[in-house]
Amino acid sequence: MTIRSKSIVAIVLTFTCILVTLFMICRFLLLNNLIAIETQNTRQDVERIEKTIGYITTNLAHATADWAYWDDTYNFIQNKDPSYIETNLVESTFTDLELNLILFIDKDGIAVYSKAFDLDLKKEIQVPSEVWTQISEGNTLIKSASSTSETSGFLLVDGFPPILLVSLPILTSDDTGPSQGTLIFGRFFDAKNLDQLSNITSVSISLTTYKDFTSRNGYASINFSAKNENEIIIKPINDDTITGYTVIHDVYKNAGLVLGIELPRSIYHEGQKSITYILISISSVCVVFGLIAVIEAEKQGLSRLKRLANTVERIANSGKISGRISTVGKDEISSLGANINRMLASMQRSEDAISERAEHLQVAVVEAQLANQAKTEFLSGVSHELRTPLTAIIGMAQLLQKKYYGVLNEKQSEYVQDILESSSHLLSLINDVLDLAKIEAGKTKLEMDQYSIRELIGSSVLIVKENAVKKGLHLTVEIAEEILNQNVVVDKRRFRQIMINLMSNSIKFTEPGGKVVVTAAIKRGVLEVGIADTGIGISPEEQEKIFDAFYQVYSGTTGKSPGTGLGLSLAKRLVEQHDGKIWVESEGIGKGSCFSFTISLNLAKQVSEGSEKKALGE
Ligand SMILES: Nc1ncnc2c1ncn2[C@@H]1O[C@H](COP(=O)(O)OP(=O)(O)O)[C@@H](O)[C@H]1O
Numbered sequence: 005m006t007i008r009s010k011s012i013v014a015i016v017l018t019f020t021c022i023l024v025t026l027f028m029i030c031r032f033l034l035l036n037n038l039i040a041i042e043t044q045n046t047r048q049d050v051e052r053i054e055k056t057i058g059y060i061t062t063n064l065a066h067a068t069a070d071w072a073y074w075d076d077t078y079n080f081i082q083n084k085d086p087s088y089i090e091t092n093l094v095e096s097t098f099t100d101l102e103l104n105l106i107l108f109i110d111k112d113g114i115a116v117y118s119k120a121f122d123l124d125l126k127k128e129i130q131v132p133s134e135v136w137t138q139i140s141e142g143n144t145l146i147k148s149a150s151s152t153s154e155t156s157g158f159l160l161v162d163g164f165p166p167i168l169l170v171s172l173p174i175l176t177s178d179d180t181g182p183s184q185g186t187l188i189f190g191r192f193f194d195a196k197n198l199d200q201l202s203n204i205t206s207v208s209i210s211l212t213t214y215k216d217f218t219s220r221n222g223y224a225s226i227n228f229s230a231k232n233e234n235e236i237i238i239k240p241i242n243d244d245t246i247t248g249y250t251v252i253h254d255v256y257k258n259a260g261l262v263l264g265i266e267l268p269r270s271i272y273h274e275g276q277k278s279i280t281y282i283l284i285s286i287s288s289v290c291v292v293f294g295l296i297a298v299i300e301a302e303k304q305g306l307s308r309l310k311r312l313a314n315t316v317e318r319i320a321n322s323g324k325i326s327g328r329i330s331t332v333g334k335d336e337i338s339s340l341g342a343n344i345n346r347m348l349a350s351m352q353r354s355e356d357a358i359s360e361r362a363e364h365l366q367v368a369v370v371e372a373q374l375a376n377q378a379k380t381e382f383l384s385g386v387s388h389e390l391r392t393p394l395t396a397i398i399g400m401a402q403l404l405q406k407k408y409y410g411v412l413n414e415k416q417s418e419y420v421q422d423i424l425e426s427s428s429h430l431l432s433l434i435n436d437v438l439d440l441a442k443i444e445a446g447k448t449k450l451e452m453d454q455y456s457i458r459e460l461i462g463s464s465v466l467i468v469k470e471n472a473v474k475k476g477l478h479l480t481v482e483i484a485e486e487i488l489n490q491n492v493v494v495d496k497r498r499f500r501q502i503m504i505n506l507m508s509n510s511i512k513f514t515e516p517g518g519k520v521v522v523t524a525a526i527k528r529g530v531l532e533v534g535i536a537d538t539g540i541g542i543s544p545e546e547q548e549k550i551f552d553a554f555y556q557v558y559s560g561t562t563g564k565s566p567g568t569g570l571g572l573s574l575a576k577r578l579v580e581q582h583d584g585k586i587w588v589e590s591e592g593i594g595k596g597s598c599f600s601f602t603i604s605l606n607l608a609k610q611v612s613e614g615s616e617k618k619a620l621g622e
C-alpha cells in the first residue's frame with residue numbers, strides 16, 4: 005500500500021470515527037434525555053387530568069351541598085310534602101346542574117324521591133335497578149343520622165357510562181343535624197363529558213373500566229398490580245404516539261377505572277429532526293474538511309513524495325548519478341531531496357576519485373612491471389658479470405692456498421684464507437639474490453618428480469652432517485613409521501635447498517653439545533617436516549620478521565659466521581611454490597627454535613595419475 009492510499013484511508017477513517025461517535029452521542033444521550041422529558045410531560049398531563057376530574061367532583065359536591073344543607077329539603081324528607089317536588093325538582097334543575105340522577109333517601113333507607121334524566125333527549129328515564137342494588141348493599145353512600153361527611157366517586161353500572169356520584173347527609177341550612185336522610189346527585193361521565201374534558205385540557209382522554217383495560221389485548225404488559233395502582237404508567241405505542249395511564253378508584257375505593265391519555269410525540273419528533281440536522285451538518289463539515297485534508301495532503305506532501313520517489317527510481321535505474329532532484333520549498337520533503345542531491349554529488353566525487361585512482365594504479369602497475377623486469381635483467385646481468393671474476397678469484401686463491409706456486413709466509417696464508425672466505429660468502433650471496441629475483445619474477449620452474457621421503461630427507465641431512473659433527477652437535481632424524489616407504493612429489497633440488505637453509509641455521513645458532521632433531525610425519529593430510537634445535541631461540545617479535553629478505557637478528561648472532569639474511573625468505577618462497585606453509589615456534593631467547601614446513605601430498609597423486617596415463621600410452 006502506498007503512503008498516499010494509506011494517508012487517504014487514515015483521513016477517511018478518522019472522519020468516519022468522528023461521525024460515528026457523534027451519532028452515538030446524539031442518539032443515546034440526546035434522544036434519551038428527550039424521552040425522559042417526554043415521559044415527564046405525559047406524567048404531568050395525566051396528573052392534570054386527574055386533578056381536573058377531582059375539580060369536577062368538587063363542583064358537583066358543592067351543588068349537592070346547596071341542596072342537602074337546606075331547611076326546605078330537611079322538612080321535605082320528613083313530611084314528604086309534594087309541593088317541594090313540584091317547585092324544586094323540575095327539568096331545569098337537571099339541565100342547569102347537569103345532573104342525570106337525583107335520589108332522596110330517608111333515615112330508614114327508603115327512597116322518598118328518585119329520578120333519572122337523559123340530558124341529551126331532555127326526558128326522564130328509569131333509574132337503573134343496579135344503582136339501587138349497589139347503593140343499598142354498599143353501605144357507604146347511605147348516611148346515618150350522625151353522619152356529616154361527604155362521599156363521592158364513580159359508580160360503575162353495566163350498560164351505563166361511569167356515574168360520578170356525590171352523597172351527603174340531609175341537614176338544616178345552618179349545617180346542623182341530626183341527619184334526616186341522604187341526598188345523592190349523580191352525573192353520567194359519558195363520551196360527551198370526555199370530549200369536553202379533552203377540549204379543555206387539549207389532551208385525548210379515555211376512560212375504561214379497570215376490568216376491560218387489563219383484559220384488553222396489547223395492554224397485557226401494563227398491569228396495575230395491587231401495589232402500583234396509584235402509579236402512572238407511561239408507554240410510547242409507536243413513533244407518533246405516547247400514552248399514559250393511571251387508575252381511578254370507584255366510590256368503594258376499588259380500582260374501578262383506568263384514565264388514559266394519548267399525546268403526539270412532538271418533543272421526540274423534534275429531537276429526532278434536530279439530531280438528523282446536526283448529523284447532516286456534521287457530515288457535511290466532515291466531508292468538506294476531509295476533502296480539504298486529502299487535497300492539502302496531496303498538494304503538500306503525497307504528490308511531491310511520489311514525484312521524488314519516481315525521480316530517485318529513474319536515477320537508480322539509469323545508474324547515472326549525475327542526475328539531480330528538484331527541491332522547491334522549505335520542508336522535510338525538500339530537505340530530503342536536497343540531502344539525496346548531496347549524497348549523489350558525494351557519490352559522484354567518490355566515483356571520480358576512484359576512477360582517477362584506478363588510472364594511477366594502472367600506470368603504477370605497468371611501471372612496476374617494467375621496473376621488476378629491469379631489476380631481474382639487471383640482477384642476472386650483474387650476477388653473471390660478478391660470478392665470472394669471483395670464480396676466478398676463488399680459483400686463484402685456492403691455488404695459492406694449496407701452495408702450487410711456492411710457500412706462503414704466515415701473513416700471506418692468513419690473507420689468502422680471508423680472500424677465500426669473503427669471496428665464497430659473496431658468491432653465495434649473489435646466488436641467493438639471483439634465486440630470489442628469479443622466483444619473484446616468476447621465472448623459476450619447478451622440476452617436479454616423485455621421490456621417497458626417506459631418501460629426500462636422508463640426502464639433505466648428509467650434506468650438513470659433517471658441519472654438525474664438527475661443531476659437536478647431536479643431529480638426529482625421526483621419520484614416522486608409516487611414511488618410511490612413502491613417496492612425495494617435489495623439486496628435489498629446491499626441497500634440499502629448503503632443508504639445508506633450515507638445518508644450517510639450526511647448526512649455526514646452536515652451541516656445541518646442543519641437539520638438532522629433524523622430524524617428518526603426515527599431519528592433517530600433508531607432509532610436515534620439522535627442524536628443532538636447542539639453540540639461542542627467537543623472541544616473539546623477531547619471529548614475525550625473520551622470513552623477510554635480508555632480515556637478521558643481531559643480538560645473539562655475534563660470533564656466528566656471517567649470513568646473508570636471505571636463507572629463510574628463500575625457503576619461504578620455495579615452500580609456497582610447493583603449495584606449502586612455513587612457520588617457526590620458539591618459546592623465546594635461549595629456549596631453542598623449531599622451524600616446520602608442509603608439502604602437499606595432492607601433488608604426488610596428480611603426478612602418479614599422470615605417469616599412469618603415460619604408461620597406458622595415452
Ligand atoms: N635456528 C635458529 N635459531 C635462532 N635464530 C635463527 C634460526 N634460524 C634463523 N634465525 C634467525 O633468523 C635470521 C635470518 O635467517 P636467515 O634468513 O637464514 O639468514 P642468515 O642465516 O643468513 O642470517 C638469522 O640471522 C637468525 O637471527
Ligand SMILES: [Mg+2]
Binds near residue numbers: 505509567568572
Ligand atoms: Mg641462514
